[in-house]
Amino acid sequence: MIGQVSQSYGVVGAILVLGLGGLLGAFALNKALTITYPTTEKLKTYESGVDPVGEGWAQVHIRYYLFAYLYVIFAVDAVYLFPWATVFAAVGVASLIEMFIFLAFVAVGLLYAYRKGILSWT
Structure with missing residues (x-):
């Protein structure tokens, strides 16, 4: 009985470890394959083709x-x-x-x- 329960937990634990490993692997692969050249223009806030003017805070009526x-x-x-x-x-x-x-x-x-x-x- 105890062996069956620990075996079931082992399967659940293995699935969690494999899932977490796959997730971390996907993030690592994304980071490794992404080419970025951050410039001032790329880091500037952009919305709908309009250059930002003023502050980002606006009150809504x-x-x-x-x-x-x-x-x-x-x-x-x-x-x-x-x-x-x-x-x-x-x-x-x-x-x-x-x-x-x-x-x-x-x-x-x-x-x-x-x-x-x-x-x-x-």
Whole structure:
């Protein structure tokens, strides 16, 4: 019994050692085959073809978080509504009531967004 357990641990240990060795080998091979010539131009921060100006710190206006909140409302709505619509006939009327309750929660979120002025283009 003890021999079987220690043999099982030996297999698990061998797999872990081989996996770790393969991972470290892959990193070493990558380091050995990579050719780099760091220059000032290569080390400079680059984003979307625009040269960096000023500091890297920028404050984000709170209304962008509200746009993200609005996106989450629509994304969650789509994630639950479309699959439900495909199997509506199979699940019955009880699921219809549950879906109306869910849509009521989504409507409350949209009403909140409307009252905060997120849905206006100005």
